[in-house]
Every structure is written in C-alpha cells, then in structure tokens.
C-alpha cells in the first residue's frame with residue numbers, strides 16, 4: 001500500500017485588519033536582501049511558512065522579491081493569494097500626480113498585478129529629480145525636501161485601491177498626530193503604521209493609540225540590528241534575557257520577537273541567512289509571563305537605530321520624531 005506522507009506546515013497566525021483582510025503577525029524584512037542571496041533567502045522563508053514579506057522601492061530589490069514569489073507560485077508551494085506582500089511609496093513620489101506612476105513601476109518591478117499593502121514610507125517627501133535619484137541633495141550634501149502634504153499623497157494612494165492595484169493602505173514612520181490627521185481626512189483607513197519597534201523602543205504608547213483607532217502597528221528593526229562585534233543591543237547579551245531564553249529553549253532574539261508579538265506589534269525581522277530565517281519564525285510554541293515581559297520592558301530607552309536624522313529633515317514641518325510618540 002502506498003503511504004501518503006502529508007507534511008503539515010505551520011504558518012504564522014493572522015490578524016484581522018480594519019478592512020476585513022488578514023495579515024500574518026510575523027513577516028520577513030528584506031532591507032539589504034539583494035541579488036541571488038536575497039532570492040535564496042526569500043524562497044527559503046516561503047518554503048518554511050513565511051507568508052508576509054516586506055519590501056520597498058527604496059530597497060531596490062522588488063525584482064528579487066517578486067521573482068522569488070513567482071517562482072514559488074510556479075513550483076506550487078503557494079498561490080498568489082497566500083502571500084501578503086507589503087511595499088512602500090518612496091519619498092520622491094509624494095506629489096499626487098506621481099503616485100500612480102510610482103505604483104505601476106513597482107508592480108512592473110515585482111512582476112505582480114497587485115500589492116497587498118502599500119505604505120507611504122515617510123511623512124516627509126523629497127524633491128523629485130529623476131527616478132534614479134532616491135536621495136536628492138544640494139551641493140552641500142543637504143537632502144532636498146518637498147513640502148507636499150502627506151494627506152494629499154494619501155488621497156492619491158486611495159485611488160490605487162479603487163483601481164485594484166493595491167488591496168490595503170498604510171503609513172510608516174508616522175507619529176500619533178500625523179496618523180490621526182490621516183484618519184480624520186481619509187476615505188480608506190490605513191491598516192497599519194510601520195515604525196521602529198524593538199526592546200529598545202517598545203512603542204507602548206503608540207501601540208495603544210493605534211489599537212484605539214483599529215490600526216495595527218508593524219514593528220520594523222525589531223531585533224535592533226544585532227552587532228555581535230559590539231555586543232549590542234543590550235537585551236541580546238543580558239543574563240536575565242538569556243535565562244528566559246533558556247527556560248523556553250529559545251534564543252534571546254526569539255524572546256525579543258515573542259515580546260513584541262505579546263505586546264501587540266507585528267514584527268518583520270530581516271535575515272538573509274536560512275538558519276536565522278527559520279529561527280525568527282519559530283515563535284509560536286511559547287509566550288512570556290508578565291514578569292518576563294517586565295524584564296524586556298527594562299531595555300526601553302527610546303533610542304532609535306533609524307532616527308531619520310537626515311540633514312534638514314529634523315527641521316521639516318512633517319518630521320515625525322519631534323514629539324513623544
């Protein structure tokens with residue numbers, strides 16, 4: 001008798017978004033995942049159960065991300081509707097007249113016919129020079145900013161949902177007041193605000209604010225970009241966090257990701273290393289006690305890895321990090 005071996009793959013749980021769609025509560029970040037190495041990494045992630053992928057025009061890897069998805073569809077591993085793909089409108093495209101063209105270019109890069117979630121990458125726009133100049137600067141090296149109102153950009157993004165190019169909209173690097181202004185002026189609510197969120201900047205207040213408005217918070221740089229040579233970030237090397245990790249037979253980075261999930265955030269750790277990609281996904285057989293969460297809370301200094309400290313941006317009227325959250 002032939003025995004049918006049925007491999008049951010464990011997927012991440014999903015959260016119901018304010019538009020009724022579902023988003024997996026763990027995703028794969030892809031900043032600096034490029035070329036063949038990036039493709040191998042993304043394909044491995046899909047093979048082991050990742051269904052939520054995060055990219056951006058700025059990362060210049062949409063071709064690799066799209067290729068990996070299309071290859072996995074062709075192999076029969078997934079269907080298009082199994083994948084939740086996020087990408088982002090880059091800052092040079094804030095002028096409402098440029099939004100649809102930017103999105104269509106990204107769809108062509110990806111080789112896909114829709115994007116699951118399209119985020120405005122930042123509330124501050126940059127001056128458009130040409131599509132190759134992602135960081136336009138003056139002769140002194142200062143970034144050339146634009147003053148397009150992000151609400152006008154968002155309204156142009158709403159048209160993309162209406163025309164079927166995009167399923168859901170969101171924002172990134174928005175503070176609570178900017179998010180509220182979008183909520184007060186939109187027709188289609190943003191489903192998420194993607195911001196830096198890790199043990200070092202746990203975003204408790206912003207998570208609470210988002211929850212009140214039925215918006216999720218996606219946690220970027222959730223691991224704090226580990227740097228073994230500097231023994232940073234602190235939580236990775238803490239004896240207290242190591243003890244928690246040992247109790248569950250996990251690593252300190254897995255404890256950090258579980259902490260973010262238990263706090264209500266949706267982490268999108270990046271790795272190009274298959275072993276670490278698998279490690280970062282192996283989070284759904286444990287959760288932390290209140291005492292253990294309090295240990296992780298103690299690493300919250302509010303210090304950012306990605307402060308958007310670009311020359312002049314700090315003085316811009318839409319610079320997001322000038323208020324507490």
Ligand SMILES: NC(=O)C1=CN([C@@H]2O[C@H](COP(=O)(O)OP(=O)(O)OC[C@H]3O[C@@H](n4cnc5c(N)ncnc54)[C@H](OP(=O)(O)O)[C@@H]3O)[C@@H](O)[C@H]2O)C=CC1
Pocket residue numbers: 028029030031032054055121172173194195219220221222223224225226253254268269270271272273276277279280306
């Ligand atoms: N909206 C925005 O403005 C931003 C969005 N993002 C998004 O968030 C994603 C994640 O953030 P990112 O800034 O990449 O930082 P992360 O905190 O995810 O850290 C990524 C780094 O950690 C290493 N790493 C991954 N897993 C482990 C592990 N288990 N143990 C030790 N080291 C590990 C990776 O190396 P290796 O690859 O060798 O494993 C890489 O160097 C980005 O890739 C991007 O998609 C990020 C920044 C800003």
Ligand SMILES: O=C1CO[C@H](CO)[C@@H](O)[C@@H]1O
Pocket residue numbers: 031056058306
């Ligand atoms: O998404 C991003 C990835 O990280 C970069 C900084 O290191 C950010 O500038 C950018 O917004």
